[in-house]
Amino acid sequence: MSDTTLPKDPEDAAATAAEAAVPDAATALVAEAAAAQLADREPILQVRNLVKHFPLTQGIIVKRQIGAVKAVDGVSFDLYAGETLGIVGESGCGKSTVAKLLMNLEQVTAGEVFYKGQDITKLSGRALKAVRRNIQMVFQDPYTSLNPRMTVGDIIGEPFDIHPEVAPKGDRRKRVEELLDVVGLNPEYINRYPHQFSGGQRQRIGIARGLALNPEIIICDEPVSALDVSVQAQVINLMEKLQDEFNLSYIFIAHDLSIVRHISDRVGVMYLGKIAEIGSDAEIYEHPTHPYTQALLSAVPVPDPEAREHRERIILSGDVPSPANPPSGCRFRTRCWKAEDRCALEEPLLAIPTRFANVDTPAKHESACHFAEEKDVVGAA
Amino acid sequence: MPENTDSVILDSAAAATSGPALIADVDKRDKPRSLWNDAWYDLRRKPVFYISALVILFLIVIAIWPGLIATGDPLQCQLINSLNGPSSGHWFGYDQQGCDVYTRTVYGARASVEVGIFSTVGVAVLGAVLGGLSGYFGGWLDAILSRISDIFFGIPILLGGVVFLSAVKGGSVTTVSTFIILLGWPQLARIARGAVITAKEQDYVLAAKALGAGHGRVLLRHIAPNALAPVIVWSTIALGTFISLEATLSFLGVGLKPPAVSWGIDISSASEQIRNAPHMLLWPAGALSVTVLAFILLGDAVRDALDPKLR
Numbered sequence: 001m002s003d004t005t006l007p008k009d010p011e012d013a014a015a016t017a018a019e020a021a022v023p024d025a026a027t028a029l030v031a032e033a034a035a036a037q038l039a040d041r042e043p044i045l046q047v048r049n050l051v052k053h054f055p056l057t058q059g060i061i062v063k064r065q066i067g068a069v070k071a072v073d074g075v076s077f078d079l080y081a082g083e084t085l086g087i088v089g090e091s092g093c094g095k096s097t098v099a100k101l102l103m104n105l106e107q108v109t110a111g112e113v114f115y116k117g118q119d120i121t122k123l124s125g126r127a128l129k130a131v132r133r134n135i136q137m138v139f140q141d142p143y144t145s146l147n148p149r150m151t152v153g154d155i156i157g158e159p160f161d162i163h164p165e166v167a168p169k170g171d172r173r174k175r176v177e178e179l180l181d182v183v184g185l186n187p188e189y190i191n192r193y194p195h196q197f198s199g200g201q202r203q204r205i206g207i208a209r210g211l212a213l214n215p216e217i218i219i220c221d222e223p224v225s226a227l228d229v230s231v232q233a234q235v236i237n238l239m240e241k242l243q244d245e246f247n248l249s250y251i252f253i254a255h256d257l258s259i260v261r262h263i264s265d266r267v268g269v270m271y272l273g274k275i276a277e278i279g280s281d282a283e284i285y286e287h288p289t290h291p292y293t294q295a296l297l298s299a300v301p302v303p304d305p306e307a308r309e310h311r312e313r314i315i316l317s318g319d320v321p322s323p324a325n326p327p328s329g330c331r332f333r334t335r336c337w338k339a340e341d342r343c344a345l346e347e348p349l350l351a352i353p354t355r356f357a358n359v360d361t362p363a364k365h366e367s368a369c370h371f372a373e374e375k376d377v378v379g380a381a
Numbered sequence: 382m383p384e385n386t387d388s389v390i391l392d393s394a395a396a397a398t399s400g401p402a403l404i405a406d407v408d409k410r411d412k413p414r415s416l417w418n419d420a421w422y423d424l425r426r427k428p429v430f431y432i433s434a435l436v437i438l439f440l441i442v443i444a445i446w447p448g449l450i451a452t453g454d455p456l457q458c459q460l461i462n463s464l465n466g467p468s469s470g471h472w473f474g475y476d477q478q479g480c481d482v483y484t485r486t487v488y489g490a491r492a493s494v495e496v497g498i499f500s501t502v503g504v505a506v507l508g509a510v511l512g513g514l515s516g517y518f519g520g521w522l523d524a525i526l527s528r529i530s531d532i533f534f535g536i537p538i539l540l541g542g543v544v545f546l547s548a549v550k551g552g553s554v555t556t557v558s559t560f561i562i563l564l565g566w567p568q569l570a571r572i573a574r575g576a577v578i579t580a581k582e583q584d585y586v587l588a589a590k591a592l593g594a595g596h597g598r599v600l601l602r603h604i605a606p607n608a609l610a611p612v613i614v615w616s617t618i619a620l621g622t623f624i625s626l627e628a629t630l631s632f633l634g635v636g637l638k639p640p641a642v643s644w645g646i647d648i649s650s651a652s653e654q655i656r657n658a659p660h661m662l663l664w665p666a667g668a669l670s671v672t673v674l675a676f677i678l679l680g681d682a683v684r685d686a687l688d689p690k691l692r
Contacts, residue, residue: 145584
């Protein structure tokens with residue numbers, strides 16, 4: 001592990017931000033506190049400019065590339081120990097591809113993923129296998145993520161077969177039973193097959209498999225979207241309980257905004273392969289500054305019919321453009337009501353908007369928009 | 382997170398109450414049932430399975446010990462009996478050479494069963510391995526193997542048989558089986574390739590890779606067991622068609638050759654005398670039809686049992 005390969009030290013970055021932040025004593029104090037908070041929470045995963053292009057080819061034997069689907073096109077974020085980073089966005093925006101890239105299940109086209117200072121996208125063989133112990137995944141569909149021909153004991157025990165150093169052979173059955181117990185399943189189920197379980201129970205088995213190697217990071221790719229609402233709550237609660245128990249960091253990918261808000265400490269909003277806005281959950285949900293986030297939030301169902309009548313709904317026109325041929329400049333400009341000529345020419349970078357840079361407001365978080373401004377769309381907030 | 386403790390407790394309580402009930406339920410029906418056990422359970426309640434399995438079992442037994450039910454010798458023939466019809470002690474009558482049709486039909490089972498089993502095993506192994514690898518690894522390997530199998534697909538099996546088998550001049554069970562394997566594997570390779578491609582895109586394969594599993598483990602533990610069902614079904618049905626293919630080739634004079642005893646040879650010689658002695662054709666042709674039908678019915682029953690979509 002070479003710390004020198006780190007792109008930037010977050011502590012320094014926070015400190016410079018604090019220095020730049022204006023003479024006002026009060027805000028300086030706030031910034032210092034924030035810097036101190038950041039300092040003792042060093043990111044365990046740093047994602048820098050992650051790019052994945054899937055080539056579009058033509059030809060039967062000699063394939064030539066005629067284009068590329070830009071599924072992920074420059075995504076950067078940090079994940080801190082013990083926190084949950086939610087990633088939301090509509091279907092096809094590249095959320096799941098990000099998960100696969102972080103797991104090294106797909107080769108990155110460009111960019112880096114630093115786990116404790118080590119770029120894991122360049123690893124292979126034994127080094128990669130060692131990192132896999134610390135980064136695990138929970139899959140979306142509990143009906144396809146468990147091998148139907150294996151018993152639960154074999155499924156949860158497989159991590160120990162692959163990494164025999166984690167549990168000695170005689171110990172494995174006990175470990176599997178403990179894991180079943182931890183995820184709230186009866187340890188006597190060990191010899192049963194996946195088709196004998198319900199969706200929620202199957203997802204618990206998937207979680208137990210992810211926990212088996214004692215990872216630090218679990219990437220959850222829409223872990224509850226295939227479950228009934230009542231079961232969703234159970235699984236989410238289980239995941240929160242496990243996070244506290246094992247000090248896990250989650251990357252929680254979902255399209256359900258309420259669930260993401262419930263479980264996440266910070267939230268990133270993705271649109272067409274890029275992050276549109278990222279910040280703490282209160283910042284994103286109550287003070288969104290990116291028009292896409294505002295449009296997304298305005299679509300969240302409001303249970304109170306009184307409040308529903310008074311709220312404003314932002315209805316976007318058109319469809320998401322094809323990721324094979326994304327719009328120039330800002331990717332959202334084709335559907336944005338604020339779009340001007342500048343948006344087509346100049347790509348907005350994901351940064352704290354200049355108008356909020358010198359004020360202490362929850363709107364002060366990274367947003368990739370030239371015309372970022374607050375708009376309270378949730379209403380009740 | 383205090384506000385969640387309630388639901389956590391509720392949740393585990395629900396799991397606990399549902400737990401024993403489910404277990405009791407399982408205990409009633411013997412042990413935990415894998416999908417293979419389920420298929421076997423399904424199979425055992427199908428009359429078609431029993432009938433076809435009994436026919437096939439009987440066929441295998443007489444292929445190994447034909448002397449059990451036929452006391453004569455298929456090659457000891459008296460020309461004086463030529464074309465004689467059924468009589469007491471010789472219910473099936475005699476053929477042109479004066480051989481007992483019953484004895485020859487019983488002894489003919491061996492050639493059919495041997496060709497059927499050898500060529501099916503060969504086709505299954507070769508096709509499953511090549512098709513499986515090309516489906517799993519894809520890329521240039523897949524491109525090359527698929528093109529090769531396309532070439533073999535282009536060869537009409539009967540024309541290929543006439544050309545190939547008359548060239549090698551063997552006429553033994555080995556040459557016929559080799560030929561069938563050579564032309565038969567691409568079809569199974571295609572089926573195996575498709576099954577492997579379906580299986581390799583399942584999340585459990587991704588999960589195994591995410592755990593750090595190598596190709597060997599992924600292929601053997603995750604993909605093979607899940608891609609096996611269509612291969613088994615197709616092989617069972619193919620066994621019957623390979624037996625009839627052997628008979629066809631022998632009928633055309635390029636498969637097994639006398640003095641070998643085979644239904645195809647007998648059908649061929651009977652066809653010349655069909656007006657004078659129809660009984661000569663009836664028995665070997667009937668045995669062939671029943672055998673092929675038994676394998677096809679067994680294949681159908683196995684498919685019904687293994688197909689999860691019908692479950």
